[in-house]
Amino acid sequence: MSTFFLLMTLVCTAVINATTVKVENHPLDHVILLTASQADKIVAPMKQDSVLGQACLLTPKGTETRKGTDQDSDNGGKAVFSLNVTVEDDYTLYADVYWNGGDGNSFWVKVDNLAYEKFGNDGPEKRWIPIKGPVYHLTAGIHALTFREREWGAAVSRIMLSPLPDYVASGVAFGSSVTLGDTLGFQDNRFQTKKARLFVMPSYALTRDSIMSFKAFYADTDRNGLLASSRKEKLTVTGPDHKVLYSGFFRVSDELQLTLLQPTAGKYTLRAGNQTGEWHLLEARFDKLTDGINALKDKEPRSIEESFWLPTLELCLDNILRGYRVRHQSDICQLDLEYVLSEFARAEAIFAALKQGRSASLFKPGIMELAHFSAVDSTLCPYTLYLPKAYFSSKQKMPLLIYLHGTHGTQWEMERMADALKRPLSDLTLPMLSPFGRGNAGYVNAVEEDVLQLISLMTKRFRFDTTRILLSGFSLGGMGTLYLGSRHASTFAGLVPVAGAFPWEWRSDFPWKPSGPILPQEWKGKILLLHGLEDDAVATALMLNVQSALIKARIPYEVKTYPGGHEAPSKLIDFYNNFFLDRE
Known part of the structure; x- marks a missing residue:
């Protein structure tokens, strides 16, 4: 159960049967806006610049591999802004950013003497996008906001600290689970909405208490932005029995807190204007x-x-x-x-x-999330299984793709990759298994055993051809591909590291290194190396080292480079689909 804000302009109570509803208002119109030119202090190499015609603060791109500055240090360029806070509240940091690529898409940010937090590290590249950062509780007075270099090539422009609740504005942040589509936009340092919407958060509860609270916000189509309207709207709340529990008016730009006393299980419906929202007691x-x-x-x-x-x-x-x-x-x-x-x-x-x-009957064409218990330590290990339509229309065994995610990825990475490539995942004609690598563990030790266990489990259950298993992955997953391929060559008929390298060359503390050739000469599989020519995160030179090792071991291979940085090639799905065609 949550408590409510101290700022309150309206308290209304209605009692119907045993359930009481209390509604309180919280004004949200104290927004702090900043531009790049308003920085009080700029430390090189960060500098004022312009990207795509938009004034910004830029961390210039260097000429060598860049792994980012440490979170706990104060190294690198930075810009410091002075914040004049007039109303104590929780403020969310937003900014227009330009990401140079997968190796240039983040900053460190902090307020006052708090610890630095990562800002970004994901999202569309080569264009300006609005993203959401941390939430700070700021007291009235002067505070300092610091943007510090984390990766090269990242730029930040217009900055906003807003009390607009997370659950309303998260849709403008790339990668959010709440996708608002064209409902909410970010223009001229203001949130704009193309159509009205009634937000409720949290929109459910799993357990019951005698007093339960949730919040609501009506997103208006006022042309001056979400927080600029003074218009009033009528709110009604009905309970699970469809009886009206509350009816009253509120200012559109205010957040509402609804408190239920002695709630009953079921669905509560909120109506404002012609919009509805729901709260469920589950x-x-x-x-x-x-x-x-x-x-x-x-x-x-x-x-x-x-x-x-x-x-x-x-x-x-x-x-x-x-x-x-x-x-x-x-x-x-x-x-x-x-x-x-x-x-x-x-x-x-x-x-x-x-x-x-x-x-x-639970298995159908498409992607689904499953899990198994690790034989190493009983950890719950999520993975995704993708089955193409062809799997259900044929009784023949099919080749299998094992896809390993990169740093900060999850078992859903191939779905995200398809989105980034603007291809439907259904274009993939191979069945696929993609395990979660226990965070960024690097596919060694327990994770290595988890992957092998998953392959054994699923090849026994499905019509997967164990002589045609393709192992692939991006970045950290590409390194995992080379590691697991070297260690368990007999399991795999093909290796496709994407933006990968030998992990023992990438990490000096990597726990294993081959004592001889990376693959046995009798191995009859195929290797395809995929790497961006401008990759600053996993340098092309590291891929060339893989080539040299394959040549030394007399292992045939193919390499395809492509324009771009630390990213997958546009034809990745086609490479997978065609990989085993000459063996069918």
């Missing part, structure tokens, strides 16, 4: 799911199908407790009711299929 579904999982865990013996699906059921529960899907470890996410309801539905469908003995 206690009954949550209790049923947890009870079902606990009963299955305690069951002895379990069937093969029950044992296979139990980890995925636990993953569904973890996802529900987290409240949003993580496609990238750097994503800034908000609680997502639609996602939570979909995970409930997925878990309930699994239980129903197990009960009816039809769990095979």
Whole structure:
């Protein structure tokens, strides 16, 4: 249960049956706007510049491999701004940024003497985009905001600190689990909306208390921005029994806090203007799911199908407790009711299929998230499985792609990669498994065993041809491809490191290095090296070292370079689709 803001302009209470609704208003019109020219102090190499005609602060791009400055140091260029805060509140940092590439897409930021936090590290490149940063609680008075160099080639322009709640504005930040599409925009340092929307956050609760609170914000189409309207709108709240619990007026640019006393389970509907929002008390579904999982865990013996699906059921529960899907470890996410309801539905469908003995029907064309328990330490290991339509229309065994994500990636990286390449994932004609590498562990030790365990588990269950397993990955995943390929050559018929290198050359503390050739001469697989010509994160010279080692070991290979930096080639999916064509 949350407490409410001290700033309050309106308190209204209505009582219908046993449930009481209290609504309080919180003004949000104290916004701090900054431009690059307003920096009080600039330390080289950061400098004032212009990119695509927009004045900015730029960290110039160097000529060597750049791995970024340390978080705990104060090295590198920086710019310091003075903030004149008139109202104490929670302020979210936003800015227009220009990312040079995958190796030039972040800054360090801090307020006053707080620790530096990463700002960026993801998003579209070569154009100006608005992104969201940390939230700071600022007291009235003067504060200092510092942007410090983290990677070369990154630029920042217009800056805003706004009390607009995270759950409203997160949609403008690339990678957020809450996608607003064309609903919300960022123009002239103001949030603009093309169509009205009623936001509710959190939009659900999993357990019940006698007093429960949530917030709401009505996004108006006022041309002066979301926080500039003084117009009033009527709000009504109805309970699970469809009876009106509250009716009253509020100022459109204010945030609302709704407090329920003695709430009952079910859906509460909010209406403002012609927009609706929902708040759900999901206690009954949550209790049923947890009870079902606990009963299955305690069951002895379990069937093969029950044992296979139990980890995925636990993953569904973890996802529900987290409240949003993580496609990238750097994503800034908000609680997502639609996602939570979909995970409930997925878990309930699994239980129903197990009960009816039809769990095979759960597999359909497309990508789905599953999990297994690690044989090393019983860790829950998420992974994604992609099955093309052709898998269901043929009874023949199919080749299998194992895809390893890069730094800060997750098991969803191939889906994100397809989005970045502007290709539907359905263009991929190979089945694919993509494991989560326990963060950025580098596919060694426990993660190495997890990957091998997953391959064994799934090749026994599906019509995957164990003589045509292709291992690939991007960046850290490309390094994992070369490592696992060297260590377990007999498992793989092909290796495609993308923007990769030998991990023992990248990291001086890497725990393994081959004592002889990286692959046995009798290995009959194929190797395709893919690397951007302008890659400053994993330098092209490191890929050339891989070439040299393959030549020395007399291992045939093919290399394809492409314009661009630390990124995947536009034809990546085609390379995968065509890889085994000459062996069919």
